[in-house]
Amino acid sequence: MAKRIQFSSHGGPDVLEYRDYQPAAPGPHEVRVQNQAIGLNFIDTYFRSGLYPPPALPSGLGNEGAGIVEAVGAQVSQFQVGDRVAYATGPLGAYSELHVLPASKLVKLPDAISFEQAAAVMLKGLTVQYLLRQVFPLKGGETILFHAAAGGVGSFACQWAKALGVRLIGTVGSAEKAARAMAQGAWATIDYSHEDVVQRVLELTDGHKCPVVYDGVGKDTWEISLDCVAPRGLLVSFGNASGAVTGVNLGILAQKGSLFVTRPTVAGYADTPERLQMMADELFGMIESGQLKVDISNRYALKDAAAAQAALSARQTTGSTILLP
Known part of the structure; x- marks a missing residue:
C-alpha cells in the first residue's frame, strides 16, 4: 500500500x-x-x-x-x-x-x-523550452511580451530570454512581482494593476509592438495580447489561468494585422521519447551552466x-x- x-x-x-x-x-x-x-x-x-x-x-x-x-x-x-x-x-x-x-x-x-x-x-522548464526555442525560435535581439512574468513559468522565461539576448517585457500584478521579474532577468515590466498594458508596450517598442506574445493567462488577457502583437506576428496562447478563451472570431486576426495564433502544449512538442529527452537535456544544461536558477x-x-x-x-x-x- x-x-x-x-x-x-x-x-x-x-x-x-x-x-x-x-x-x-x-x-x-x-x-x-x-x-x-x-x-x-x-x-x-x-x-x-x-x-x-x-x-x-x-x-x-x-x-x-x-x-x-x-x-x-x-x-x-x-x-x-x-x-x-x-x-x-x-x-x-x-x-x-x-x-x-x-x-x-x-x-x-x-x-x-x-x-x-x-x-x-520539469513542466515549467520544458514549457519555456518549447515556447522560446521551438514555437517561435528566438535568435536574440527581439522584444517580446510574456504575461505573468513573476509566476513559475514566467520566472524561468525571464532567465532564459535574458540568456538568449532577448528583451522580455513581463506583465505583473504588483510592485513586488515587478521587482521579482526584473531580478529574474526581465528587460521591463508592466504592472497591470495601474498601467495600461497595450499603451506601455507601444511606448517600450517605439510603436512597433512585439513579434511574439506569450499568454498563459487566457480569457482576461486575450484581447490585450492581440493588441500587443506586431503585424504578421504570433500570439502563443498556452494556458488558461483566468479561464479558457472561447468564442474566437478569426476575422479579428485580419483586423489587427494578419496575425497568427497557436495553442500549443508540452505534450504536443515532447511527442517522442527522443524529443522529450532532448528538451530535458537542454533544460538541465541551462541549470548546470547557472543560466537558469530554480x-x-x-x-x-x-x-x-x-x-x-x-x-x-x-x-x-x-x-x-x-x-x-
Missing part, C-alpha cells in the same frame, strides 16, 4: 483526498517510480475543477515528479531499478508515493540536478496538497512549489 491524493468529484481544493491505494505492477512498457519530490502546476487545478476532464473518477492528480525507479516492465530496456528519473507529461497520478507510468514519459536525471530541482522545473519558494507535505493548490489559485505563490511524499 502507498499514499496518494485523489478526487472523486470536481470542485475546489476541498475535493482532494489523501488516501491509501494499491499501486499497480508496471506493465511491459511501464516503470514504477518512487517519488522523491512532486511538482505543483496550474494545470493540476484544471483537472481537479473539470476544465480538463480526467479519464475516470476517482482519479489521481499531477503530471510531474522526480524519483528513483523501483520496478520496470518486462519490455523496458532503457531504465533500470535504481535509476534517477524525472517526468512531466503524465499520466495523471504524480501526487503519490509511487507512480506507474510509461517508460516513454521518463527522462534520465543527471546527478547534478536534485530531485527537488527536477520536480520544480527557486523553490514553497514546500508542502503531500497530504497538504489542497492547501498548496489553494495558495496557487489565489496567486499567493511565486517561483515553484513542490510536494514532498
Whole structure:
C-alpha cells in the first residue's frame, strides 16, 4: 500500500483526498517510480475543477515528479531499478508515493540536478523550452511580451530570454512581482494593476509592438495580447489561468494585422521519447551552466496538497512549489 491524493468529484481544493491505494505492477512498457519530490502546476487545478476532464473518477492528480525507479516492465530496456528519473507529461497520478507510468514519459536525471530541482522545473522548464526555442525560435535581439512574468513559468522565461539576448517585457500584478521579474532577468515590466498594458508596450517598442506574445493567462488577457502583437506576428496562447478563451472570431486576426495564433502544449512538442529527452537535456544544461536558477519558494507535505493548490489559485505563490511524499 502507498499514499496518494485523489478526487472523486470536481470542485475546489476541498475535493482532494489523501488516501491509501494499491499501486499497480508496471506493465511491459511501464516503470514504477518512487517519488522523491512532486511538482505543483496550474494545470493540476484544471483537472481537479473539470476544465480538463480526467479519464475516470476517482482519479489521481499531477503530471510531474522526480524519483528513483523501483520496478520496470518486462519490455523496458532503457531504465533500470535504481535509476534517477524525472517526468512531466503524465499520466495523471504524480501526487503519490509511487507512480506507474510509461517508460516513454521518463527522462534520465543527471546527478547534478536534485530531485527537488527536477520536480520544480520539469513542466515549467520544458514549457519555456518549447515556447522560446521551438514555437517561435528566438535568435536574440527581439522584444517580446510574456504575461505573468513573476509566476513559475514566467520566472524561468525571464532567465532564459535574458540568456538568449532577448528583451522580455513581463506583465505583473504588483510592485513586488515587478521587482521579482526584473531580478529574474526581465528587460521591463508592466504592472497591470495601474498601467495600461497595450499603451506601455507601444511606448517600450517605439510603436512597433512585439513579434511574439506569450499568454498563459487566457480569457482576461486575450484581447490585450492581440493588441500587443506586431503585424504578421504570433500570439502563443498556452494556458488558461483566468479561464479558457472561447468564442474566437478569426476575422479579428485580419483586423489587427494578419496575425497568427497557436495553442500549443508540452505534450504536443515532447511527442517522442527522443524529443522529450532532448528538451530535458537542454533544460538541465541551462541549470548546470547557472543560466537558469530554480527557486523553490514553497514546500508542502503531500497530504497538504489542497492547501498548496489553494495558495496557487489565489496567486499567493511565486517561483515553484513542490510536494514532498
